[in-house]
Amino acid sequence: MKKIILYLLLLVTCHAGAQAIVVPDANFMAKLLASSPTNNIAKDSGGDSIAIDADEDGIITVAEAEDVRELNVSGSNINSLTGIEYFIDMRVLNCSNNVINGSLSLTSLTDLREINCSNNQLTSLLINGLDHLEILDCGVNQLSVLELTGLGYLESLACNDNNLGSLDVSSNTELSYLSFANNDLVTLFIKNGADEAFDAANWSTNPTLEYICADEFQVATIQGYSSLSATTQVNSYCSYAPGGVYNRITGVVKFDGNNNGYCSDVDDYAIPSLRLKVTGGTENYEDEIFTKADGSFIFYVGLGEYHITPVFENEYFTSSVVAGANFTVVDGAEMVRDICVHKTAANHPDVEVVIAPLTDAQPGMNAIYKMIYKNKGNQTVASGNVTCLWDSERFSYVYASPFIDVIGTDTYTWNYTGLKPFECREIIMELNVNSPTDTTPVNVGDVLEFEMTINPGSDDMPGDNAFYFNQPVVGNLSSNTITCIEGDVVSPDAIGEYLHYVVNFENTGTQTANFVVVEMDVDTDQFDIASLRLVNSSATTTSRVAGNRITFRIENANMNAADHGNILFKQKSKFNLTSGATVTSTARVFYDYNAPVQTNDANTTFAVLSAGDFEMDNSVKLYPNPSKGIVKIEADTTIKIIYLYDIQGRQLEAGFNNEDNAVLDVSERAAGIYFVKIITEKGMKVEKLIRE
Numbered sequence: 001m002k003k004i005i006l007y008l009l010l011l012v013t014c015h016a017g018a019q020a021i022v023v024p025d026a027n028f029m030a031k032l033l034a035s036s037p038t039n040n041i042a043k044d045s046g047g048d049s050i051a052i053d054a055d056e057d058g059i060i061t062v063a064e065a066e067d068v069r070e071l072n073v074s075g076s077n078i079n080s081l082t083g084i085e086y087f088i089d090m091r092v093l094n095c096s097n098n099v100i101n102g103s104l105s106l107t108s109l110t111d112l113r114e115i116n117c118s119n120n121q122l123t124s125l126l127i128n129g130l131d132h133l134e135i136l137d138c139g140v141n142q143l144s145v146l147e148l149t150g151l152g153y154l155e156s157l158a159c160n161d162n163n164l165g166s167l168d169v170s171s172n173t174e175l176s177y178l179s180f181a182n183n184d185l186v187t188l189f190i191k192n193g194a195d196e197a198f199d200a201a202n203w204s205t206n207p208t209l210e211y212i213c214a215d216e217f218q219v220a221t222i223q224g225y226s227s228l229s230a231t232t233q234v235n236s237y238c239s240y241a242p243g244g245v246y247n248r249i250t251g252v253v254k255f256d257g258n259n260n261g262y263c264s265d266v267d268d269y270a271i272p273s274l275r276l277k278v279t280g281g282t283e284n285y286e287d288e289i290f291t292k293a294d295g296s297f298i299f300y301v302g303l304g305e306y307h308i309t310p311v312f313e314n315e316y317f318t319s320s321v322v323a324g325a326n327f328t329v330v331d332g333a334e335m336v337r338d339i340c341v342h343k344t345a346a347n348h349p350d351v352e353v354v355i356a357p358l359t360d361a362q363p364g365m366n367a368i369y370k371m372i373y374k375n376k377g378n379q380t381v382a383s384g385n386v387t388c389l390w391d392s393e394r395f396s397y398v399y400a401s402p403f404i405d406v407i408g409t410d411t412y413t414w415n416y417t418g419l420k421p422f423e424c425r426e427i428i429m430e431l432n433v434n435s436p437t438d439t440t441p442v443n444v445g446d447v448l449e450f451e452m453t454i455n456p457g458s459d460d461m462p463g464d465n466a467f468y469f470n471q472p473v474v475g476n477l478s479s480n481t482i483t484c485i486e487g488d489v490v491s492p493d494a495i496g497e498y499l500h501y502v503v504n505f506e507n508t509g510t511q512t513a514n515f516v517v518v519e520m521d522v523d524t525d526q527f528d529i530a531s532l533r534l535v536n537s538s539a540t541t542t543s544r545v546a547g548n549r550i551t552f553r554i555e556n557a558n559m560n561a562a563d564h565g566n567i568l569f570k571q572k573s574k575f576n577l578t579s580g581a582t583v584t585s586t587a588r589v590f591y592d593y594n595a596p597v598q599t600n601d602a603n604t605t606f607a608v609l610s611a612g613d614f615e616m617d618n619s620v621k622l623y624p625n626p627s628k629g630i631v632k633i634e635a636d637t638t639i640k641i642i643y644l645y646d647i648q649g650r651q652l653e654a655g656f657n658n659e660d661n662a663v664l665d666v667s668e669r670a671a672g673i674y675f676v677k678i679i680t681e682k683g684m685k686v687e688k689l690i691r692e
Contacts, residue, residue, distance in 0.1 A: 023083035193244015211593035213238035263340035270295025280306035343378035350377035352464035364435035496575035513591035531572035626690035629667030
C-alpha cells in the first residue's frame, strides 16, 4: 500500500512539473521559445544562457519556467505577460520597450531582485511582497499609483514619465538612487533615512509639486535646488519619528509622591512637560524633548550607549540614576527606561501664575483668556486661591471654567486644594469688551489691564506669584500670532529673567488639519535656549529642542476650519543684554502639508520708564510722603487705575478704583524709592514715593 501511495505522489509531482503553462500573447510565447544558449533571452542559476523549451516540444512547462533565473523579453511587441507568474524562481526580469497595457502583477515572483518594465503602457504595477527587490525601473508608463511599502531592500527606483500624483518611498530605507521626473506629483515623501542621489530633472519637470517630506539632513539641500518651484514646501514634519531604521528609548517620568524612594505606588504620578536630555552613542548624539501630558517620552537613537537626564527648572529635585541604554545594532529595538523624580531634603514652596490672551481684544467683541497656575515647588500646597483683577467698567462677564468661587468688585477668585508638585491647572475666562458707544467706552488703541495673583504667596520665588498683563485694543482680529505677554517694553531690570510667550493659531483653510507643527528658531544671542520651558498647550504636544530650533507638534489634531489652538512657553533673555536692547520671537505654523503660516514678530525692548509717561495732573494728591505704610490718594475726578513701580520702572502692582479717592498700602514693601502712576478721567500723574 505504501508503494502505491509513493508512486501516486511521484506521478502527481511529475505531472505538475510537466504541466504546460498558458501564454496567450503570441509574441511573448515566441520570445520564450526563441531562447537558446546563443542569446541572452534566458539564463539559469549559473548565469548561463539557456533554451527555456529544453525538450523542444513547442510548449513551456512549469518545470522549465522554474529553471529560469533571468528573463529578457524587451522590444518584442508584447501586449500581455500572462504566464509570467510560473517563473517563480526568477531573479531578473526585463520586459521593457513593449506594449504591455493595463495591470502587471508580479506578486508571485517573490525572489525578484531586478525589474525593468519601462516604456510600456502600464496603468497598474503590483509588486507587493517582493521583499528582495533591489532595482525597479517602471519609467515611461501610465501609472497613477505606485505602492512600494515593504520593499526594504530597494536601492534604485526610476518611475519617471508616469502620471503619479504622489510618491512615497518612506519605507525604502536602502534607496540610493531616485528618478521621478515628468510626473504630475503634488506630494513626495522621501523621509527614509537614506541619502538618495536625484536626477536633476526631478525638480524642474514636476511643476505641480507642492510638498516634499525629506530627512532633516536633506531639507536644506533640496530647498537649495534652483529648479525647484519657489512655492514647493520642504520639511521633515510628515512624521515625528525620523526616517529609516532606528532604535528607541521609551519610558515614563513619575514623581515620588510619598517620598519613599520608589515610583511604583498609587501616590506617585506622571510629570508632564518636563525637559529631558539624552546624550551618548557612537556619534556623541544629543537631543532634548519634553514629556507628554502622561509623562511619557521617546528618543530615537542609533548605535552605542545612551543616558537620559531630567533638566529641572530649579534645584528642588533629584532623579534616580537611570541605567544606560546600550544598542549594539540598529534594528528597531526598544529599551524602556522609566525615571523616578524625588524631592530634595529641603522643602521648597514655589508656585507661579501667568495669564495669556487666546484672542485679541476688539471693541464690542468677546475676548478669551487662559490663566495658568502651577506648583514648581517640591511639596504639595494644601489650599489657596488665585485671583484675577480686571476692570468691570470696561468688560462684561461671559463665561468662566471652572466657575468662580468668590465674585468681588473687579476681582474673581478661584479656590484650590491639593496642588501637587509639577501640577499645572488652568482657568478659561471669556469677557465681552465694551464698544465705543457704551457708558464706559472702549476704543481701538486703549489698553486693558489685568493682574493675576496666587496665595499663599510666600515662597522661594515670590516674584512670579503675581502677573501683570496689559492688552492693547485692536480694530481687526489676527489668526496666527505670537505675543510676549510681558509687553512691548519691559524694565532693564528684567534682563536675564523669563519672558512668557503665547502662540495662538487658527486653521484658516477649508480642510481639516490632521497635525499641526509650531516651529521657532531661537536667536541664541538674545535668549538662553537652555531655559526654555513648555508651560501649557491646548492639546497633547510632542516638543523637541534641536540646536536652536524648537518644535511643538500636535498629532491627531483634527483641527477643522476656524478651529483654534495655543502653545504657552517661557524663556529667559540673555543676561548680558543691555538697556535699550530688543529681543524678537517669531513662529511658523504648519497645518499638514501646506505652506507654513508666518506669525508676526513679537518685539520686546528693555527700557526705563520714559519721561513721557510722567505727565503732570496737579489735581492728584498723594500723602503722606514719605510713608511707612498707608498712602492716601485724592483727585478732583474719578481715579481709574493706580500702578506701583520700583525705581527701575518694573510694575509691582495695579489696582482699579472708580472713586475720587483711594488708599495704597506699601507696608509690606521694602524701604526705598517707588513711583506711583495714577490714571484719572482727566489724565495721569506720576509721583515719586519714599517708603521709610
